[in-house]
Amino acid sequence: MRVAGKPMRTIWPEPDGTVGIIDQTALPHAFTTRRLGTLEEAAHAIRAMLVRGAPLIGVTAAYGVALAMRVDPSDAALEAACRTLAATRPTAVNLRWALDQMRRALAEAPPSERASLAWRRAGELADEDVRVNRAIGEHALPLIAGAARRVRRRVEILTHCNAGWLATVDWGTALAPIYLAHDSGIDVHVWVDETRPRNQGASLTAWELGQHGVPHTVIVDNAGGHLMQHGRVDLCIVGSDRTTASGDVANKIGTYLKALAAYDNGVPFYVTLPSSTIDWSLRDGREIPIEERDSSEVTHLGGVRLTPADSPAANWAFDVTPARLVTALVTERGICPASEGGLRRLFPERR
Numbered sequence: 001m002r003v004a005g006k007p008m009r010t011i012w013p014e015p016d017g018t019v020g021i022i023d024q025t026a027l028p029h030a031f032t033t034r035r036l037g038t039l040e041e042a043a044h045a046i047r048a049m050l051v052r053g054a055p056l057i058g059v060t061a062a063y064g065v066a067l068a069m070r071v072d073p074s075d076a077a078l079e080a081a082c083r084t085l086a087a088t089r090p091t092a093v094n095l096r097w098a099l100d101q102m103r104r105a106l107a108e109a110p111p112s113e114r115a116s117l118a119w120r121r122a123g124e125l126a127d128e129d130v131r132v133n134r135a136i137g138e139h140a141l142p143l144i145a146g147a148a149r150r151v152r153r154r155v156e157i158l159t160h161c162n163a164g165w166l167a168t169v170d171w172g173t174a175l176a177p178i179y180l181a182h183d184s185g186i187d188v189h190v191w192v193d194e195t196r197p198r199n200q201g202a203s204l205t206a207w208e209l210g211q212h213g214v215p216h217t218v219i220v221d222n223a224g225g226h227l228m229q230h231g232r233v234d235l236c237i238v239g240s241d242r243t244t245a246s247g248d249v250a251n252k253i254g255t256y257l258k259a260l261a262a263y264d265n266g267v268p269f270y271v272t273l274p275s276s277t278i279d280w281s282l283r284d285g286r287e288i289p290i291e292e293r294d295s296s297e298v299t300h301l302g303g304v305r306l307t308p309a310d311s312p313a314a315n316w317a318f319d320v321t322p323a324r325l326v327t328a329l330v331t332e333r334g335i336c337p338a339s340e341g342g343l344r345r346l347f348p349e350r351r
């Protein structure tokens with residue numbers, strides 16, 4: 001994607017051996033890049049959400065392992081690095097997937113080769129993420145093109161949180177087909193849920209759609225149902241942080257309510273995901289660990305307290321949308337029903 005006309009990814013190797021990232025906590029007010037030089041800095045960037053979004057935290061973790069291997073390439077250090085990074089955020093399974101990929105690449109290698117091998121493997125995972133997201137976009141594009149033919153006017157798409165290029169290395173998952181549709185001349189408009197409490201929609205999705213020139217409108221999280229009742233949404237497209245083998249989908253808190261409203265109003269609800277987001281070990285979405293973040297994200301906005309000082313607040317960061325509310329899943333291998341059969345047909349090696 002482009003920032004001020006210049007092609008960029010969200011994470012990149014710097015010539016000095018550090019890892020460049022965009023500090024997403026500064027957007028949309030400032031475009032700031034940072035350099036991660038140590039395992040601890042990589043872990044901090046994920047924990048404090050300088051980088052966020054399931055695919056991007058996976059690739060950041062891979063680079064975190066590579067940074068750790070420079071200092072100490074021993075088995076013990078490899079395990080310690082994976083443990084530190086795995087503990088940063090619990091819901092997105094891409095993090096564990098990426099750490100497994102790194103372990104697999106390094107386990108049999110002699111320690112003297114691990115630093116360069118880890119650096120190379122992290123770069124491959126980043127490149128693979130770009131290819132996978134582009135493929136997701138191409139598979140989901142006909143859903144938007146079909147809606148355009150059906151409605152014969154601008155296609156109205158609702159999205160939640162940020163599942164754009166900022167959440168991945170490039171392209172995004174939910175926003176990839178929107179960029180492709182816009183670029184191919186389909187008239188699209190995106191309703192952007194603000195996504196309280198961290199406002200990934202208002203701050204990040206709106207920013208990146210704006211950079212790309214895609215027409216959009218930011219709405220409060222509770223507006224989606226109203227818009228759907230009034231025929232103002234043709235389809236919903238969201239991302240996923242963890243998808244069970246049976247097609248239940250964990251995504252940013254509030255996704256479930258949008259899926260319920262879509263179901264009630266006959267609006268198609270699509271979930272886009274790289275296969276690294278599928279947790280083949282789980283069948284019931286209620287088993288997915290849900291991150292609970294600091295209550296200050298709820299009680300305060302921009303440093304200003306919104307709630308009475310003695311009112312407790314709770315902050316679940318994700319919820320689970322049951323497969324029955326999902327019209328279809330879109331992966332890098334294609335589209336399938338949100339069901340065990342659907343997923344296993346696309347990924348027969350998982351049978």
Ligand code: MRU
Nearest residue numbers: 052053054161163167239240252
């Ligand atoms: O808490 P975040 O900002 O990391 O949550 C991100 C989301 O919920 C995204 O929708 C999800 O990771 C899909 S990203 C392609």
